[in-house]
Amino acid sequence: MHYLFDPVPLHSKPMIWEHKIKTVENFSGFYHWHQCCEVLIAHEGAGNVIVNQKSYELRRGMVFFFQPFQLHKVFANVSPEQPYVRSKTHFDPYEFQEKLHLFPLLLERFLLLWQGNHTFQAFDMGDSFAYVEHMLAVHEQNARSVGDHRAAEFELSFLLIVQLLNAVSLHLHPHLGTSTSSPRTFSYAEKVMQWIEEHYRDDIQLEDIAEAMHLSKYYVSRLFQNETGSTIPQYVTARRIKIACRLLQTTSYSIERIGIEVGIPNPSYFIRTFKKTVGTTPLKYRKMY
Structure with missing residues (x-):
């Protein structure tokens, strides 16, 4: 049964990572939130994402950021001819905050996404999505190679966060309330x-x-x-x-x-x-x- 509060079992891990999950059957989704941050990357699919009383188009090249305890829902129109393929990561933001103090600009972006009261929820990566997919594929290979080695796992997780922050940087503005993303309005x-x-x-x-x-x-x-x-x-x-x-x-x-x-x-x-x-x-x- 799906509950509104959907806790993510991090179990002291800095991040849970899933690469290119494929769904070919009905995916109606459900309203829920997590105790941690979530980043959702759409490789294939058609539908929409509901967050902060707004609707955003779900399609290839979209990246979504959900804050802790933020109500959201993903709805995909799925068929064997039109599967829903996504990568996603859930992570505890406190695990990375201190490390990011070494990089003030990245920390500013990170805090804006994590704690800001803003409209930065959806990012259309456009032509840069090929780079994002390559980055995720490399991360997947490295993650498999390190296994359960705690220190290496944290380093890879931190590197992924930094790369994702850099990838969406062109869509972030230093002032709240402005964005270059183009959500579809329902x-x-x-x-x-x-x-x-x-x-x-x-x-x-x-x-x-x-x-x-x-x-x-x-x-x-x-x-x-x-x-x-x-x-x-x-x-x-x-x-x-x-x-x-x-x-x-x-x-x-x-x-x-x-x-x-x-x-x-x-x-x-x-x-x-x-x-x-x-x-x-x-x-x-x-x-x-």
Whole structure:
């Protein structure tokens, strides 16, 4: 079963690396977040990636960066003729922060991606993607050769982070809020997600969203599912529970109040929904932090 919080078992490793994973069957994805950073590199595929209430086109040459505890979802239209092929890495950013102090410019880029409140989530590598693929292939060969040697493993992981930072450097600007990346805009889905962001505390009905979009219930539902790979109720639940997790971590609010804050005022229903979505009860989740 897929839970909203999808912990990555690093087990004291600096990084988990997977090269050219191929999927030829249905890949609908699910809303989730990790406790660590994730970089996703698309070699083949068609679909979209949802992160920060925005939709980005999933296709060859795209690189995505997900911050720790950042809600995201990957939806790929997959068939034997159109597989989804990706490389990805999950890593603990604290493992590399101190080492990067030797390289101030790289550290600035790293912190911008890891901690910045910005729009840098998707990078179209364009003509430089051939270099990225070569770099990843070399890393894969080296990673296989060192096995479980801890020091060598860290050096290779650090080198990969540096190379990825250099690869996306042309798409980063030193000032927040500006970017040269060109995400594809799925206007209706993004409008729906923005509306939900403003009304998640309310008793949301599909009729209200359809009225705000000036569309029929059927049409707005179909548009949203086509563009995100999920239903509107699934997204509403994901956003509510993600906000509930943040409140559990950062406030001393009662479970009942948090349910009210996120638009689920029935305590029993809130606890059931939270456990089904996250995999544990709100109280146990709070104790984890």
